[in-house]
Amino acid sequence: MANNNGNEVTGWAGWVSFSGFLLIVMGILEMISGLTALLNDKFYVASGTTLVTFDITTWGWVHLVLGLVVMMAGMAVLSGHVWGRVIAVLLAMSSIIANFTFMKAYPLWSIIAIVIDVLIIYALTVHGREGREV
Amino acid sequence: MPQKKPTNWLGWVYFASAMMLLAGSMQIIAGLVALFQNDYYLVTEKSVLAFSYTQWGWIHLVGGVVVLLAGLAVGAGRTWGRVIGVLMAIGSALLNLAFLSSYPIWSIMIIVIDVFVIYALTIHGAEARE
Numbered sequence: 001m002a003n004n005n006g007n008e009v010t011g012w013a014g015w016v017s018f019s020g021f022l023l024i025v026m027g028i029l030e031m032i033s034g035l036t037a038l039l040n041d042k043f044y045v046a047s048g049t050t051l052v053t054f055d056i057t058t059w060g061w062v063h064l065v066l067g068l069v070v071m072m073a074g075m076a077v078l079s080g081h082v083w084g085r086v087i088a089v090l091l092a093m094s095s096i097i098a099n100f101t102f103m104k105a106y107p108l109w110s111i112i113a114i115v116i117d118v119l120i121i122y123a124l125t126v127h128g129r130e131g132r133e134v
Numbered sequence: 135m136p137q138k139k140p141t142n143w144l145g146w147v148y149f150a151s152a153m154m155l156l157a158g159s160m161q162i163i164a165g166l167v168a169l170f171q172n173d174y175y176l177v178t179e180k181s182v183l184a185f186s187y188t189q190w191g192w193i194h195l196v197g198g199v200v201v202l203l204a205g206l207a208v209g210a211g212r213t214w215g216r217v218i219g220v221l222m223a224i225g226s227a228l229l230n231l232a233f234l235s236s237y238p239i240w241s242i243m244i245i246v247i248d249v250f251v252i253y254a255l256t257i258h259g260a261e262a263r264e
Binding site: 052089093096097100101103104107111114118121122125126127128129 | 149
């Protein structure tokens, strides 16, 4: 089987789709936690003063914007762009740091987000080259 | 000598490098919190093992910076980065074991990432170009 560039498609390209879809899931997760911080911050376990660096509203915007960008990076990865993979790894790393710092607000969400981010980094760095080049 | 073509498996080195950058940043954050906002932590100064929060803060901060720099070196294919990476990951896992009571989730997370770093560097580290 060949794709529209005439290159052979290997089974391993599956890892690239995997990371692309995970990035979209990740972006939606981030946006949910951002919207929760903005609209319903009583949901969170920690109040504003006990968070590191930012108050909860600032965190909300950070998560919302990060989530949106992560989702777009996921679409770029799915369409096979190499720059999409590079940006996606950097975004997944920033998202880990953001969730690590935001941990106290709602630990389980942050842990899930970090696990997904590590999977994304694994799939893109170890198997990223197996995707088709555009 | 002809230049050796990097194999697909070079990816493991980038993975290790990314994990080291993360472990380093996490440790720097833990260190800064210990120095400047230690009421964030769950236990008071008295219950922290071995050192005070200020001392722990500096230990985490310096350790984190070293891991971060070694992570950059690993990404650039340097052998010394890999050696330091493994040694620092072992050290950081032990330190976080001792520091665990302050904020268990952070410590557990850093230890898990340290294990990833050791795995990627020892099992797949030699696949990097020299």
